[in-house]
Amino acid sequence: MNIIVVKNAEEIAKVAYEKIVKAFEGKQEFTLGLATGGSPLGIYDLFRQHKPNVSHVMTVNLDEYVGLAEDDQTSYHTYMAEQLFNHLNFKENHLPDGNAKDLDEACKEYEELLKKHPVDLQLLGLGENGHIGFNEPGTPFNTPTHIVELTESTRNANKIYFENEEDVPTHAVTMGIGSILRAKEVILIASGIKKAEAVKEMLHGKEDIGCPATALQKHSNVTIVVDEEAYSLC
Numbered sequence: 001m002n003i004i005v006v007k008n009a010e011e012i013a014k015v016a017y018e019k020i021v022k023a024f025e026g027k028q029e030f031t032l033g034l035a036t037g038g039s040p041l042g043i044y045d046l047f048r049q050h051k052p053n054v055s056h057v058m059t060v061n062l063d064e065y066v067g068l069a070e071d072d073q074t075s076y077h078t079y080m081a082e083q084l085f086n087h088l089n090f091k092e093n094h095l096p097d098g099n100a101k102d103l104d105e106a107c108k109e110y111e112e113l114l115k116k117h118p119v120d121l122q123l124l125g126l127g128e129n130g131h132i133g134f135n136e137p138g139t140p141f142n143t144p145t146h147i148v149e150l151t152e153s154t155r156n157a158n159k160i161y162f163e164n165e166e167d168v169p170t171h172a173v174t175m176g177i178g179s180i181l182r183a184k185e186v187i188l189i190a191s192g193i194k195k196a197e198a199v200k201e202m203l204h205g206k207e208d209i210g211c212p213a214t215a216l217q218k219h220s221n222v223t224i225v226v227d228e229e230a231y232s233l234c
């Protein structure tokens with residue numbers, strides 16, 4: 001794994017933004033895997049400022065909550081529209097359908113889409129408990145897109161985005177670790193002391209389903225961009 005340690009979240013955004021744009025610039029077509037949460041906000045801000053040409057870029061998001069309408073203020077559909085898709089003209093934008101009548105079928109369809117359009121570069125955040133996407137500890141490393149029950153830790157970390165704690169969905173649809181590992185390149189970003197334990201485990205722990213991010217150890221093209229706090233236990 002290629003590890004880049006920078007001063008703070010702003011620097012992480014700059015480094016990651018430049019790497020992402022360099023990867024899709026000049027290509028005929030490109031599939032870009034995107035993430036939500038607080039970590040990528042600086043990157044999306046740079047996209048809005050610089051407005052690179054993305055007309056050949058198709059995006060696929062990692063995950064979506066179950067049971068929220070697409071236009072719900074707290075859905076990842078809304079997050080992505082507000083942060084990115086309303087501002088730049090991508091070729092196509094896709095997120096898992098967490099509001100489908102038949103969720104199993106929706107998962108299968110999403111996995112088929114990913115197989116038809118292999119991800120060239122996947123951007124990842126990191127959960128405090130080491131989750132990637134919404135793949136919680138204990139998820140086998142070969143899982144395709146699937147439905148997950150969110151852990152208390154994850155619901156707790158995400159409650160800041162909801163008006164009431166009980167509004168935080170209990171389930172989500174997420175690309176599996178198997179789906180994520182098929183990406184040709186992965187960039188994982190993490191900042192702040194709250195991520196330090198997970199970063200240490202991801203980099204120095206044994207490859208184990210107890211920490212989903214350790215699955216990245218066997219991937220041949222991963223760059224981890226972290227700040228000094230997140231790297232402080234390494």
Ligand code: GLP
Pocket residue numbers: 035036037038039040062063124125126127128132133134154158
């Ligand atoms: C959520 C998302 C993940 C994200 C993680 C970290 O659970 N589903 O994709 O990487 O949290 O979020 P943050 O960047 O807000 O710390």
